[in-house]
Amino acid sequence: MQQLYPALRPCGVQDVYAELATLRSSPRVLMNVVTTIDGRATIGGSSHAIGSATDHLLMQKLRSVVDAVVVGAGTLRRESVSPGVAPPFRAERERAGLPPQPLTVVLGGEGELSLRGRIGRLGPERLVMFLPQGTDSLEVRDRATVHLYCGRRAEPEEVIRVLRERYGARTVLLEGGPSVYGSFARAGLVDEVFWTLSPKLSGGGDAPGMLEGPGSEGGPRTLRLVSVYEHLGELYLRYRAAPTEVFD
Numbered sequence: 001m002q003q004l005y006p007a008l009r010p011c012g013v014q015d016v017y018a019e020l021a022t023l024r025s026s027p028r029v030l031m032n033v034v035t036t037i038d039g040r041a042t043i044g045g046s047s048h049a050i051g052s053a054t055d056h057l058l059m060q061k062l063r064s065v066v067d068a069v070v071v072g073a074g075t076l077r078r079e080s081v082s083p084g085v086a087p088p089f090r091a092e093r094e095r096a097g098l099p100p101q102p103l104t105v106v107l108g109g110e111g112e113l114s115l116r117g118r119i120g121r122l123g124p125e126r127l128v129m130f131l132p133q134g135t136d137s138l139e140v141r142d143r144a145t146v147h148l149y150c151g152r153r154a155e156p157e158e159v160i161r162v163l164r165e166r167y168g169a170r171t172v173l174l175e176g177g178p179s180v181y182g183s184f185a186r187a188g189l190v191d192e193v194f195w196t197l198s199p200k201l202s203g204g205g206d207a208p209g210m211l212e213g214p215g216s217e218g219g220p221r222t223l224r225l226v227s228v229y230e231h232l233g234e235l236y237l238r239y240r241a242a243p244t245e246v247f248d
């Protein structure tokens with residue numbers, strides 16, 4: 001493992017994002033995403049085959065400092081998700097005065113969504129769901145605190161507002177998929193992007209890219225490079241949206 005930017009130096013995986021604890025000083029929305037070199041966010045319908053074990057470890061590190069992890073219904077339909085942290089990171093959270101696990105937040109939609117076997121390693125008290133009016137099933141009510149919304153999609157601003165006001169969640173981590181990343185990015189709510197670029201070519205097909213959904217009327221947003229690490233050809237890039245840098 002080596003750090004390439006802002007300085008070139010060898011390092012251990014424990015050094016990557018070592019300063020993350022300072023994130024807690026201000027409310028932030030982080031986005032953690034992995035893509036192939038050709039920009040695909042899935043291979044064979046899932047993200048599991050893209051990132052390495054180091055990528056998965058860094059994802060745990062990110063989860064260890066956040067209050068809530070947000071995941072979309074599309075992802076839950078395609079793969080099982082364990083949005084919690086493993087024991088060593090749990091201990092770190094407790095030392096920092098955080099609950100052992102971040103809150104799991106699911107953005108459900110109009111489509112069918114079964115939680116059975118999809119979310120592991122979490123107690124029901126830590127699960128919050130946003131669902132369109134009239135779609136909450138008994139199975140969901142059994143396991144989660146449900147917030148109902150009008151319209152097709154949960155408004156990203158509303159999701160963040162509810163998480164901050166009702167659950168005290170200051171640092172929120174978006175874990176996908178591309179439609180969720182897209183809607184929060186278009187709303188201008190993403191403060192930092194943690195992007196793993198895996199040294200793989202997907203082989204083509206119609207797999208989604210990093211952001212999906214309608215294009216932004218505001219145009220592209222310029223981000224500032226914070227750090228780059230490398231391990232076995234995989235790059236771990238961190239970008240930050242400066243508060244003054246809005247749409248160009």
Ligand SMILES: NC(=O)c1ccc[n+]([C@@H]2O[C@H](COP(=O)([O-])OP(=O)(O)OC[C@H]3O[C@@H](n4cnc5c(N)ncnc54)[C@H](OP(=O)(O)O)[C@@H]3O)[C@@H](O)[C@H]2O)c1
Nearest residue numbers: 034046047072073074075109110111154176177179180183
């Ligand atoms: N590469 C990565 O880092 C990464 C990370 C996570 C997941 N993935 C992959 O991404 C794929 C799923 O992505 P996806 O884009 O199809 O689904 P998604 O982003 O996981 O979920 C989108 C669905 O969530 C519901 N939703 C409710 N409010 C929303 C909002 N504000 N914005 C967006 N969606 C909202 C909608 O459900 P309805 O459709 O029911 O209306 C929508 O279709 C899976 O194959 C998964 O493996 C990749």
